[in-house]
Amino acid sequence: MQARKNFNDFFKSAFTVDNVIFGFDEGKLKILLIRRNEPPFEDFWALPGYFVQPKEDLEAAAARVLREMTGMENVYLEQLHTFGSPGRHNLGRVITVAYYSLVKIADFRPRAAGLAQDITWHTVDDLEQLAFDHEEIVAVALDKLKKSIRTRPVGFELLPPAFTLTELQHLYEAIWETELEKRNFRKKILSMGLLEDLNRTQEGVAHRPAKLYRFDEAIYRKLEESGFNFEMKESKSK
Amino acid sequence: MQARKNFNDFFKSAFTVDNVIFGFDEGKLKILLIRRNEPPFEDFWALPGYFVQPKEDLEAAAARVLREMTGMENVYLEQLHTFGSPGRHNLGRVITVAYYSLVKIADFRPRAAGLAQDITWHTVDDLEQLAFDHEEIVAVALDKLKKSIRTRPVGFELLPPAFTLTELQHLYEAIWETELEKRNFRKKILSMGLLEDLNRTQEGVAHRPAKLYRFDEAIYRKLEESGFNFEMKESKSK
DNA sequence: GCAAAAGTGTTTCATCTACACCCATGT
């Protein structure tokens, strides 16, 4: 470590938060992007984010950005990774703490934050070039999401409060980019006892209507305390 | 989002890296702490860390701190979490990016960074009060380590290049704070085919000497590419 | 020959995998 410096030299950085906001719709995994209307990267799509206010907690900043962009509150939000290459921003040293969020896409009402920016959902498998290092951030978020739905019951955050087993299966298939075997998937998820049968069915579908379920978080918390581990497998072997 | 501000207002933060450096010795999991010799938290034990230099990458900063404190290079180092409560540092807004590191404790040669500070290993199960929010950081690191050794072959980073199966088992037991069944543990780990039998044995022990193994990273990488998932279980049932 | 840890096999049980047909509804 070099000799003691004037500490003030270190107080010349800025922090931002960037959110990877996942949604699920039409059988596809999506993320919410905003089109920048100012340099740098003007007209590029980017992750919603902003500077962290001087007395603001990091997670609060992420929640604020999410609220301002989508009108949503109390949604699943978790810190992902921090990106801080010296050259990642042209205004100076800007480090971004990336968060990822899982939202029910039907609840979304865009509010483009006073800036009248485009803000729309994009399917993750055909993203164009994004601003800054946001492609890398999205890649890390996708990776984390794949692992996360395997070991924690967070997939439900992307579905409406009442969902069918097939919808849930399609969600796993979309995120893992694989196909799952219907009977085994159902047996596995039902055997955990985390889904409550709502005794209601789909309406208006041109085939046998499916039963609706909800995820019972209270049961999950209890099981978790007594050592239960949520776990889904990708299988469908080779 | 509020009206556009002078962006300069945001460039008044500093960031640091802090390292949770894990080692394993005498059957116990340890972390490396430094005793502070200046305020704030003078005389408290703290995680090794320092300000990130203006043009330095985050991971490079973490590696630098590690090298300066321990003389070690090329060791396992991974980003953990970023801590940024507004009140966590008295000099101003300081956000810390925490890393965790797994090292072979025998390689350690302390170099107290010109500051002649105490730097010693502490067993993790009886830590006194630490400086700043470092207790929280250690708790998060421990949690991550527990999960990490379950699904990735990183435990070997804490052992010498040649180790016995019993040492490996004790490592898992120390981190998970549980006991494992010897025969099942051995069958499980050997069945993965990641350990190379070195055809050497312990010397100077007052009992039957154990065989020495090494972890074969090349094989692991190959298996991983073809879809293999490392996984150890805590079991020993209830 | 005794102490101390190393090393090893089998049975039981639970879970995972693969697989094909009937059911309920809308049109």
Place this chain on the structure above:
DNA sequence: ACATGGGTGTAGATGAAACACTTTTGC
């Protein structure tokens, strides 16, 4: 009546859990 997805059971394979005794070395 037909098209569409919903819904179910079983046999076989695999992996996990439980459990006790023999072996090798130093002293």
